[in-house]
Amino acid sequence: MADRTAPPAYQIPLYRLAVFAADLILGRRRSFARDGAMVMEANRRFARRIEGADHVPLSGAFLVVMNHYSRRGLRPYHIAMAVSDMVARRRPGQPEVRWAFTSEYRGRHVGPVPIPLWFIRWIFRRVAVVYGFVVIPRREELVMGRATALRELLRATDKAPIGMTPE
Secondary structure, eight states: OOOTTSOOOOOOOHHHHHHHHHHHHHTOOOOHHHHHHHHHHHTTTSOOOOTTGGGSOSSSOOEEEOOOOOBTTBOHHHHHHHHHHHHHHHSTTSOOOEEEEESOOSSOEETTEEOOHHHHHHHHHHHHHHHTOEEEOOSTTOHHHHHHHHHHHHHHTTTSOEEEOOO
16 A cells, blocks of 8 residues: 655656666757656656746746755755746747756766766766756866856756756
8 A cells, every 4th residue: 555645756767767768868849848747647647846937937038046945855956847848838939948957967876786976977878968057077176067058047048948957
C-alpha cells in the first residue's frame, strides 16, 4: 500500500525520456515549455499552485525568479517546467522563458556510484543546447565565462523573458 503521507514524486514518461535522450545526443532543439506541459499533464494527479501568474505581462520581456527548491521527486527543473508551461499558456505566440542554467552539479550519485563531473558537465551543456538555455559557469575561476553568460542574458531580454533559479 502506498504511503499517503509521502510527498508526490513527479515522473517523466519513459518513452518521452527516450525521445529526449535521442534529441540530447543529436543536439536537436526542443521546446522547454512544451516539455513542461507534457510533464505537468503526466503528473496531473498532483495538486500544484503557481502564485503570481497574474503578474506575468502578456507581451514583452521580464525576469522570472523562482525558488531553487529541491527534494526527492521534485527538482528545480520540474518547477521551471511548470513555470515555463504557465508562461506559455498565458502568453500564446510569445517567446518562451530563456533560463539561466548552471554548468555542473558536484557530488551526484546513482545509488552508491558517483557520477563523473565531466559527464555531468557534458549533459548540462547538451541540455543548454537543446533548450537554448544560457549556461552560467559555477566554478569561481571562470569569471570571464560568467560575465559572458550575463551579457548573453542581457541581450536576450530584448527578445524573451529570462528565468533564474538562484541557490
